[in-house]
Amino acid sequence: MHELAIAENMLKIAEEELARHGCTKLTLLRVEVGALSGVVCESLAFGFECLVKGTLHEGCTLDIVPIPLKLRCGACGLVFDGPGGIGGIAGAGGMGELSPCPGCGEVLGHEVLQGREMRVVWLEGE
Amino acid sequence: MQIPVVRNVLEANEKMAGVVRERVKGILTLNLISSPGAGKTTLLERTLTDLGKEFKMAVIEGDLQTDNDARRVAATGVQAVQIDTEGGCHLDSNLILNALDNLDLTGVDILFIENVGNLVCPTEFDLGEDAKVGILSVTEGDDKPEKYPLLFNLAKAMVLNKTDLLPYVQFDVEKASRHARALNKDLPIFQVSATKGDGLEAWYGWLREAVKAKKAGK
Numbered sequence: 001m002h003e004l005a006i007a008e009n010m011l012k013i014a015e016e017e018l019a020r021h022g023c024t025k026l027t028l029l030r031v032e033v034g035a036l037s038g039v040v041c042e043s044l045a046f047g048f049e050c051l052v053k054g055t056l057h058e059g060c061t062l063d064i065v066p067i068p069l070k071l072r073c074g075a076c077g078l079v080f081d082g083p084g085g086i087g088g089i090a091g092a093g094g095m096g097e098l099s100p101c102p103g104c105g106e107v108l109g110h111e112v113l114q115g116r117e118m119r120v121v122w123l124e125g126e
Numbered sequence: 127m128q129i130p131v132v133r134n135v136l137e138a139n140e141k142m143a144g145v146v147r148e149r150v151k152g153i154l155t156l157n158l159i160s161s162p163g164a165g166k167t168t169l170l171e172r173t174l175t176d177l178g179k180e181f182k183m184a185v186i187e188g189d190l191q192t193d194n195d196a197r198r199v200a201a202t203g204v205q206a207v208q209i210d211t212e213g214g215c216h217l218d219s220n221l222i223l224n225a226l227d228n229l230d231l232t233g234v235d236i237l238f239i240e241n242v243g244n245l246v247c248p249t250e251f252d253l254g255e256d257a258k259v260g261i262l263s264v265t266e267g268d269d270k271p272e273k274y275p276l277l278f279n280l281a282k283a284m285v286l287n288k289t290d291l292l293p294y295v296q297f298d299v300e301k302a303s304r305h306a307r308a309l310n311k312d313l314p315i316f317q318v319s320a321t322k323g324d325g326l327e328a329w330y331g332w333l334r335e336a337v338k339a340k341k342a343g344k
Binding site: 126 | 127128129130131132133134135136137138139214215216218246247249250251272275276279304305308309311
């Protein structure tokens with residue numbers, strides 16, 4: 001639901017960076033979105049498309065790089081990958097932070113090492 | 127031209143949240159987040175009435191459409207300002223900054239921000255608050271902390287409302303609490319009935335301590 005607001009923020013950052021580098025037209029925007037960020041990628045792509053439509057940036061490629069969930073077990077300290085998928089509230093097809101540790105089976109108290117990202121990492125313009 | 131950057135997408139919101147934080151310095155500012163119907167407004171009405179003599183309070187009400195909640199809050203005699211998000215699913219720090227222009231913060235001890243009823247989107251946006259308070263009710267699923275981990279991870283307190291209905295619903299308090307604390311080890315959980323008044327004293331105790339800590343500059 002809030003993906004349009006997030007797309008607006010992304011575009012604003014991109015426009016600032018373009019201006020700083022003497023460009024006006026955005027041709028590619030790459031963002032990293034973590035599995036736990038609460039962002040539905042399809043909605044983000046749709047929101048972004050709506051924003052650039054009819055502007056100078058129309059046709060710009062939005063490259064969404066999913067960042068998978070990485071956890072450190074709260075009991076035995078094992079570092080492991082969370083359930084795959086992205087775009088769900090707690091990681092599609094899994095319980096996100098409450099995933100069972102493959103080492104000891106603990107589900108509670110894991111530390112999130114990776115998966116909360118939401119950042120602009122690359123853009124191309126002319 | 128290729129431009130490598132690393133910029134947080136919500137940095138503009140975070141920057142504005144810092145401005146809000148300056149404006150509300152010394153005032154305990156709480157961001158109340160729950161699903162629709164969990165009882166945010168009822169809890170607020172009750173709190174404003176019961177603590178009205180003890181603290182000076184103010185309320186920012188976020189709503190999709192109506193000003194029903196703002197009117198309910200204003201009926202308690204407390205200063206309230208309405209933000210109509212016109213369908214928007216969350217409040218952001220810029221909206222709070224605008225709302226602050228319409229509030230007299232002189233002598234205010236506690237500023238409550240009642241977010242739009244939604245457990246997902248509001249959680250992402252820092253409003254310049256001291257603490258998010260997650261409100262859950264026993265008429266919802268007891269797996270809410272599992273399903274919406276970010277809120278329960280970030281919240282500094284959780285209120286479990288409508289406990290007077292526990293005999294009539296299938297809600298496992300122990301399970302919900304265990305999952306919430308798995309996400310947030312020391313999370314204080316207050317079991318209350320905002321309509322009947324049960325359990326509110328512990329919630330008020332937490333508020334008193336938080337006001338004290340805020341005034342002491344902690």
